[in-house]
Amino acid sequence: MADLPEPMAQALAAYERHLVSERDLTPHTVRAYLSDVWSALEHAAALGHEDLTALDVRTLRSWLAKQQTTGRARTTLARRSTAVRVFTAWAARTGLIATDPGARLASPKAHRTLPGALDRDEARRLLEEAAERCADGSPVGLRDAAVLELLYATGMRVGELVGADVDDVDRERRLVRVLGKGRKERVVPFGRPAEQALDRWLASGRPRLVADGSGPALFLGARGGRLDQRAVRTLVHRRLEDVPGAPDLGPHGLRHTAATHLLEGGADLRTVQELLGHASLATTQIYTHVSGDRLRAAYRMAHPRA
Template sequence: MSLEELPAALASAARGFGQYLAAERGRSAHTVRAYLSDVGSLLAHAASEGIENPSELELGTLRRWLGAQSESGMSRATLARRSATARAFTAWAVREDIIAADPALRLRAPKPEKSLPGVLHQRQVVRLVEGAGAAAAEGAPLDLRNKAMVELLYATGVRVGELAGMDIDDLDPDRRTLRVLGKGNKERTVPYGLPAALAVDDWLRRGRPALSTGTSGPALFLGARGSRVDQRQIRSVVRRMLEALGDTAATGPHALRHSAATHLLDGGADLRAVQEILGHSSLATTQLYTHVSVERLRQGYRQAHPRA
């Protein structure tokens, strides 16, 4: 059921929540859509129970909504996310005097199972960038771009959306740092190494001028028609490169972010420094990568120790 099909008061509350997320919380359009999808699901369930106004929402309504989704086979992680969205929505509605008492205060959802993110071994990263370099040796603009994107993704651990949104002026070639606009419009500065610097410089000198048009603007990376590269294009490029390795289950640009973080910690980097580089608001998120490193240590021990 779309927002337009909901009772007027429910639809109005959902739209107000979306405006709050965008204007006051600085959430991206993508994030707002995800929140509204969850809220829309909740309100559609409420409407099916005869509720026409947010003030009629009760704890039982929320529990039955989550229960129905659990019975449909929804994962624990998704249930936990939707529960958090419901709590955010009702808390906002209370502040806006749309609801008198928050029905989600005692709402509980199963904790998501923590899974270790897939990471590449360092030798796989070497093969990945060597493959990109071999393709770029021919000098085709898109191959030069792809090599620069992969080098920069691994060197900095930036998110794919952050890479797509970068402008040329975000680079500081002298200091080899990159200005990144992350989630919630938070800005951070991230260093990158010489291989990434060389790949980006090659792209800017030989690749980008061949694709640039009068409407390219300041975008760092361009598509085949000269417009700013989008996230879908980046994901497609990285997915093909990872599939070409043939010996990893890692998929997409986020695997390079996971790998960068894990390799930094394996090399002795401070946890808080990695948190700053990745742009995590919570140290607990960064700590997931310490579990990855410990697991890799255990694997190495089991393989190498005669009495493991």
């Protein structure tokens, strides 16, 4: 990233300290916020502004307009405008600027795309194929089967999965403690197939991959370190190649699949929201589109003129 004028750079550094020490955000989230804010400040500097006091809503709108002309997606624009509004609100609170220009900055409405998901037969085939591949007892095969079972059973994010430790799993009660976005903790149940896959991995797979640097990580890579997110994404894509007709989904696709099957099985939105760790019920509602067949079936059964 190009250098900002010194007053802007100092403000951005102070904002970084605020995000880390006061809001206790994850390093990934901090980087995302800073990148979006830096983009707006860099645009303001290119227009001749030297510090935050010259930042106004007109400058912020021209920044968004410039990104739109370069083909940025609506979701990206919405995220960036939110990040800048949070920044300008902080700057106004701390006295760096007299008024908050971000308060007048509207966010482009993001188009909601329908999440891809496997049907029940495709999910079953995926997990059966994974189980067959670990029949030889190889530690990597046992790990992969446990990873896929747990992703589908819990709907957890891939970052949550690779961040889990052995002690986070309560095998007796079939529960896993998950540290989600914003460091929010939740407890998610899993079923017997996932329990059996985890038992095989922990008893026969993990001990053969443990190395000096393994620590308490639940899932390990081939060299004994904590399993990497990229390795999980590669695993899911490759195993889905074994399922005829299945869409090419990543780990997030298994999260969509878990949510979809929970709703189709009769779970209510609030329960699914809690299981997935969504801050807003509106996020969970995007999955309701896939339950049209269930809705029609309920209508036929319940309505006297169906």
